[in-house]
Amino acid sequence: MAGLLVYLRFLIRRERLSSSLWIILSLVFTAGLVYVYPSLFEDQVNMRDMLDLMTSPAMLALMGPAYDTESLTVMMLYSGEISIFVMVSLAVMNIFFVVRHTRNDEELGRLEMISSLPVGRVTTATATFLLAVLVNLLIALPTVLAIVIIQVEGTTLMGAVAYTLAIFSVGLFFAAVALLTAQLFSTARGASGGALMVLGLAYIIRAYGDMTGSLLSATPPIGLGLQSFAFLSDRLWPSLVNLALALLIAGLALLVCARRDLGQGVLPARPGRSQASTALLSSLGLTWQLTRNLVMVWSLVLFLTAALYGSVIGSITDFVSTNPLYLQIVAGGIDAASTLTDGYTALLFLIMTLLSVIPVINITNHVLSEEKHGRLEALLSRSVDRRRLLLDSILIAFLVSVCAQLICAFGMYVAAAPSGLVDLQTLLMASLVYLPAIWVFIGIGVMLTGLAPRLSFLIWVYYGYAFVIVYIGRMFALPKWLPRTVPFGNVPQIPVDDFSLLPLVVLSVIAVALCAIGLWGFKQRDIQ
Amino acid sequence: MPDIEINGLVKRFGQVTALDGIDLTVEAGEVRAFLGPNGAGKTTTIRCLLGIIKATSGSVHMFGQDAWKQAVELHRRVSYVPGDVNLWPNLTGGEIIDLFLSLKGEKLADRSRRQHYLERFELDPSRKCRTYSKGNRQKVALVAALVSQADLYILDEPTSGLDPLLEKVFQDCVIELKEQGSGVFLSSHILSEVEKLADTISIIRAGKIVESGSMAEIANKAQGRSLEEFFLAEYQKEA
Numbered sequence: 001m002a003g004l005l006v007y008l009r010f011l012i013r014r015e016r017l018s019s020s021l022w023i024i025l026s027l028v029f030t031a032g033l034v035y036v037y038p039s040l041f042e043d044q045v046n047m048r049d050m051l052d053l054m055t056s057p058a059m060l061a062l063m064g065p066a067y068d069t070e071s072l073t074v075m076m077l078y079s080g081e082i083s084i085f086v087m088v089s090l091a092v093m094n095i096f097f098v099v100r101h102t103r104n105d106e107e108l109g110r111l112e113m114i115s116s117l118p119v120g121r122v123t124t125a126t127a128t129f130l131l132a133v134l135v136n137l138l139i140a141l142p143t144v145l146a147i148v149i150i151q152v153e154g155t156t157l158m159g160a161v162a163y164t165l166a167i168f169s170v171g172l173f174f175a176a177v178a179l180l181t182a183q184l185f186s187t188a189r190g191a192s193g194g195a196l197m198v199l200g201l202a203y204i205i206r207a208y209g210d211m212t213g214s215l216l217s218a219t220p221p222i223g224l225g226l227q228s229f230a231f232l233s234d235r236l237w238p239s240l241v242n243l244a245l246a247l248l249i250a251g252l253a254l255l256v257c258a259r260r261d262l263g264q265g266v267l268p269a270r271p272g273r274s275q276a277s278t279a280l281l282s283s284l285g286l287t288w289q290l291t292r293n294l295v296m297v298w299s300l301v302l303f304l305t306a307a308l309y310g311s312v313i314g315s316i317t318d319f320v321s322t323n324p325l326y327l328q329i330v331a332g333g334i335d336a337a338s339t340l341t342d343g344y345t346a347l348l349f350l351i352m353t354l355l356s357v358i359p360v361i362n363i364t365n366h367v368l369s370e371e372k373h374g375r376l377e378a379l380l381s382r383s384v385d386r387r388r389l390l391l392d393s394i395l396i397a398f399l400v401s402v403c404a405q406l407i408c409a410f411g412m413y414v415a416a417a418p419s420g421l422v423d424l425q426t427l428l429m430a431s432l433v434y435l436p437a438i439w440v441f442i443g444i445g446v447m448l449t450g451l452a453p454r455l456s457f458l459i460w461v462y463y464g465y466a467f468v469i470v471y472i473g474r475m476f477a478l479p480k481w482l483p484r485t486v487p488f489g490n491v492p493q494i495p496v497d498d499f500s501l502l503p504l505v506v507l508s509v510i511a512v513a514l515c516a517i518g519l520w521g522f523k524q525r526d527i528q
Numbered sequence: 529m530p531d532i533e534i535n536g537l538v539k540r541f542g543q544v545t546a547l548d549g550i551d552l553t554v555e556a557g558e559v560r561a562f563l564g565p566n567g568a569g570k571t572t573t574i575r576c577l578l579g580i581i582k583a584t585s586g587s588v589h590m591f592g593q594d595a596w597k598q599a600v601e602l603h604r605r606v607s608y609v610p611g612d613v614n615l616w617p618n619l620t621g622g623e624i625i626d627l628f629l630s631l632k633g634e635k636l637a638d639r640s641r642r643q644h645y646l647e648r649f650e651l652d653p654s655r656k657c658r659t660y661s662k663g664n665r666q667k668v669a670l671v672a673a674l675v676s677q678a679d680l681y682i683l684d685e686p687t688s689g690l691d692p693l694l695e696k697v698f699q700d701c702v703i704e705l706k707e708q709g710s711g712v713f714l715s716s717h718i719l720s721e722v723e724k725l726a727d728t729i730s731i732i733r734a735g736k737i738v739e740s741g742s743m744a745e746i747a748n749k750a751q752g753r754s755l756e757e758f759f760l761a762e763y764q765k766e767a
Contacts, residue, residue, distance in 0.1 A: 187658055189617075272619075274654040276626035280619075281636070286627060290616065374614035378669075381578045381608040382631035385600045526581035 003119040008127045011101060019135045022093055026139050030086070031146040037078045038152045042323045047072050049319040054080060058311040058415070061207040064226040065217060073154025075147075075231040079163050083230070087222055088203065090139070090171035094132055095195040098178035101128040104188035106263060115262055125179060125257045129250050132175035140168040159231035162239070166225040169242035173221040174199060176249035183256040186265030220245055283384050284392045290370075291363050291393075295400055298359040299407055305355065306411030309348050314419045316344060341421045345430055346493040348412065353434040353488060354467055356404035357441050361459055363397040364445030367522075368456050376527050387519050394446060394515060401438045405431040430494040436507035437487035443514025450521025453528070462486075529592045530555050531680045531711035532577065536586035539572055546572045548735040549586070554680070554711050554728075559702065561726035562715040565763050569735045570715045571611055574684050577713075578608060590680065604633055607678035611685040611715070613665045615657040621668040622653025628672040645671045648697050663689040674701055680711045687718060699724060719756050731762050738762060 041047045053059060054066040064084050067076045102125055105111045111124055147160040174195060181194035206223030209216025218224050220242055227238040260266060279285050317340045320326045330343040367390050370376050380386065409424070409431035416422045441459065448456045466486035469478070483489030490503045532554035539547040547569045554560045564570050575581045576588050579599030588595040590602050615624055626636055636642075646653055651667045660668065666689045673681065681702075687695050695718075702725050705712055716722055722729065729746050731739040739746070739762055750758035 189658065271652075271654040272623070272656050274620065274622040274652075276623040276630075280623060280627055281630035283631065289619070374612065375616065377575070377578075377580055377610060378614065378628070379631065380580050380599070381603060381606070381610070382628055383600050383603040383633055384631050524582070527575075 003117070004123050004127055007114070007119065007123055008130060011127055011131050014101075015097075015131065015135075019097070019138075023135065023138050023142075026086070026090070027142050027146060030143050031150060033082060034075075034078060034147055034150045034152060038074045040325075041074065041077070042325075044072070046319070046322045047074070047077060049315075049322055050077060053312060053315050053319050056312055056315055057211045058308045060210040062308060064206070064223070065210055067229060067232055069232055073231060074152050075154035075156075075159060079159075079230045083163065083166060083226060084222065086167045087170040087225060088199070090136070090167055091174035091199050091222075092196070094136070094171050094175040095178040095192055095199070097132055097135065098128055098175050099182055099188055099192045099195070101131075102179065102182035103185065103191040106182075107186075107188050112262060122254045122257045125182075125254055129175060129179055129253075133172060136168055136171045136175070139171075140164045143167075154231050156231060156234070158234040162228045162234040162236060163230035165236060165239040166228040166230065166242075169239040169246065170221045170225045173242050173246040173249070176246040176253065179250055180253040180256070183253050183260060184266045186263075186267070190265070190267075283379065283389050284395070286379075287366060287389075287392045287396060291366055291396060294359055294362060295396075295403075298356075298400075299403065302352065302356055302404055302407045303411040306348075306352055306408045307415040309352075310412035310415030310422075313341065313344060313416045313421055317341060320344070342495045345412075345422065345427070346496045349408065349427075349430045349434065350470060350488060350493065352408040352412075352431070353405070353438065354470065356401070356408060357438050357463065359404065360397050360401045360438055361441055361445055361463065363393055363400055364442050365449070365456060365459070366393045366396075368449050368453055371453065371528050374528075380527060386522055390446065390449065390519055390522050394442060397442050397445075398439070401435060401442070402432075405435060405438075426495050429499065433494055433499070433504065434488065434491050436504045436511065437491050439511035440487040440507055440514070443511040443518070446518030447514045447521070448518070450518035450523075450525070453525075531557075531590060532560075532713060533589045533592075534573070534577075534586070537573070537576060537583055537588055538585045539569075539576060539581065540584045546735055547576070550732070550735070550737055552730050552737060552740070554713050557706070557709045557711055558727045559706055559712040559714060559725050560728045560730060561722040562713060562730055562732065563717075563722065563759065564732035568732045570732060571684060573732070574608075574682060574713075574715065577682060578603070578606075605679040606682060607632075607673040607676045607680070608682045609669045609673045609684060609686040611688070613669045615660075615665055615668060617658035618656055620654055620656055621651060621660065621664070621671075624657065624668055625653065625672045625675065629676055632676055634676055642671075642675050645675050645701075648701075649694060661689075663691070663694075666690060667694070670698065674705075678710060680713065681705055682713045684715045685717060686714070687716070687721065695721070719759065723755055731759070733763060733765075738765065 041050065051066060051072060054063060060066065062084075063081055067080050069076065102111075105114075105124070114124060115121075144160045144164045147155060147163070148157055177198050178191065178195040181198075182191040185191040185194055202219055202222050205216055206219040206226075208214075209219060209223060216223070218227050218238075224238045224242055228235045256266060280289055320330050320340060330340060330347055367376070370379075376389075379389065406428075409427040413422060413424050413427050417424075441463070444459050444462065445456075448459060452458075466488060469483055469486050470488055487507055490507060492498060492500050492503070530553050532552065534550050534552040537547050537550040537552075538545070550569070550573055552560075552562075552573070562570055562573070572581070576583050577590065577595055579596045579602070582596055591605060593602055595602060619627075625642065629636060629642075649667045649671055651664065651671055655664075657665065657668070666686070670686055673683070673686075687698050690698065699721060702712055702714070706725075712725075714722070714725065723743075726743060728742050729740070730737055739749075741749070746755070746758070753761075
């Protein structure tokens with residue numbers, strides 16, 4: 001362990017910015033949510049409706065076991081709905097944190113230089129884990145304080161401690177898992193992939209347990225952590241078990257680390273194809289190969305999200321009808337069963353569209369990201385036309401936009417059909433009507449790629465603006481022209497609005513024009 | 529018709545003048561070495577040649593055609609090794625070699641030439657690029673360029689990261705290209721390599737060509753000094 005303190009100081013210096021950011025963000029997130037949570041519910045009846053909503057199979061799978069109590073408090077709802085989300089984000093943070101300082105540094109050859117100094121074999125791994133403990137503590141302690149200070153209905157010190165210890169122990173558990181996978185895999189990608197796989201499995205197994213009501217519900221670490229039932233039972237032992245497991249895994253990781261060669265993993269790297277498949281042998285094939293994982297993951301996310309929203313269509317109307325705020329958002333204040341379902345459907349596809357735009361923008365920006373990585377030169381020095389290269393991404397982005405909207409419609413239909421409240425044709429219409437608005441985002445991305453590659457972040461600024469306008473716009477009476485400044489605000493919201501063709505044609509024309517400008521610019525400019 | 533003909537090439541990036549009136553010719557089938565200190569404009573010149581960046585003024589031609597306007601067609605006859613090899617981390621070396629050949633419009637049917645170069649450079653094509661060392665990434669780029677049959681090879685510091693044995697293999701390959709009658713434009717820092725391979729030399733400093741001529745002419749100008757001493761003097765000379 002020679003040099004542990006010196007190396008730890010060095011790590012803290014490297015981490016001061018990004019870890020501070022995580023600490024501040026998670027604190028702002030927790031404090032902000034605790035602060036607004038009471039205002040989300042109208043009264044005890046409304047809170048009961050929310051609890052009923054959380055006992056539906058889809059919600060159980062997503063959020064974990066619902067609180068079983070007669071005297072429901074706001075903090076119980078908070079803990080029941082937010083815990084798992086915070087656990088997963090902290091797990092992801094810890095995984096990337098640990099891999100960044102272990103296998104990633106090793107892969108880049110930095111650890112080799114450190115190892116040539118009088119530094120112990122497991123010093124860097126130990127220092128990384130200790131710093132992970134420190135960062136998690138710096139998130140946990142202020143979280144307890146924030147919850148206690150903000151004091152809403154149901155806040156107790158023991159509850160705050162139980163809640164925080166649960167998320168802390170899950171975070172640390174995955175820091176330990178990542179420390180282990182960093183020893184097993186020989187690449188940073190393999191190490192973080194392996195740890196994320198453990199996270200996914202832990203989540204899915206406990207989701208299955210929650211839906212079937214079996215013991216698997218308490219699968220460590222997430223399912224076990226949720227057994228704390230903070231602000232009701234305030235159990236500490238599940239978190240302590242998680243912490244013990246974390247220490248065990250970390251110890252195992254250090255044991256492996258002490259015995260293996262630097263630069264090597266325990267699991268061998270798998271060889272790939274030594275010849276290209278014919279599908280790869282064109283710029284379109286290459287673009288597809290490089291974007292298809294993204295497309296697959298997003299397809300799954302969109303389908304599951306749409307199905308989740310669809311599955312609660314029956315119980316959501318009950319919940320909404322007892323809450324004036326949501327009634328305003330969903331149905332413009334009118335409380336009639338049919339209007340509510342229609343309003344919910346229209347709102348759902350607006351939200352789903354905001355999601356499906358994300359992969360479309362990512363793929364549109366593919367050429368730009370290749371340029372930033374210095375890989376465009378290798379293609380353009382072969383016999384590849386620039387506009388063709390950009391058109392390939394446009395084509396894939398276009399196809400993804402259509403598929404995404406179809407997936408949203410079918411995802412909702414599959415889950416909502418048993419309720420008898422929806423029909424497929426309406427859902428398809430409500431979903432596909434947003435396509436021209438999505439295409440405008442393709443156009444903006446292409447235009448920025450062609451004319452102003454350095455300003456490419458503007459597309460995300462505009463997306464953020466659209467997001468806010470669309471969301472806030474439903475809660476407040478904004479001036480009528482304001483939603484018109486974003487593509488989604490010009491689309492007829494089916495089934496609430498009547499279908500009209502003109503705005504869709506105008507949006508499509510704008511999208512095509514922006515693409516044309518971008519292609520022209522891309523032909524003219526220097527490649528970095 | 530010369531393989532490369534550059535006249536009065538100027539390239540500005542905003543206020544900065546990177547190339548300040550470059551004149552340079554590579555005759556058909558000759559090996560021209562392109563030398564100069566770091567930051568002198570070697571890579572910028574090559575990027576203009578490849579139509580990746582656009583000349584501010586002056587003309588850049590390959591095989592008599594405009595390098596910017598006819599870039600796509602010209603690249604069927606050109607093979608290029610970049611100085612800084614950036615590859616896709618999750619594709620294998622073999623996949624990238626095939627992709628590059630195919631993007632040049634070449635048939636992949638004849639595998640013997642590919643196999644020949646893979647063996648010569650001792651490259652394992654089944655590994656993902658993420659797991660290659662710097663030298664191995666360089667080999668991927670070299671094999672991809674050499675397998676392809678071109679009239680002109682543009683090589684930007686192609687041997688950085690190679691060991692002396694492979695450096696020798698590379699030199700043999702260039703000599704074979706020359707025997708085939710292909711032109712080679714070789715940017716390099718390694719004087720022994722240049723001495724062995726080049727027919728003609730151009731030296732660039734601060735965006736200007738400061739010396740140009742055949743090996744014999746350069747030896748004459750060196751007046752008994754070694755090539756290394758001559759170059760050091762040229763690099764340091766005031767503009």
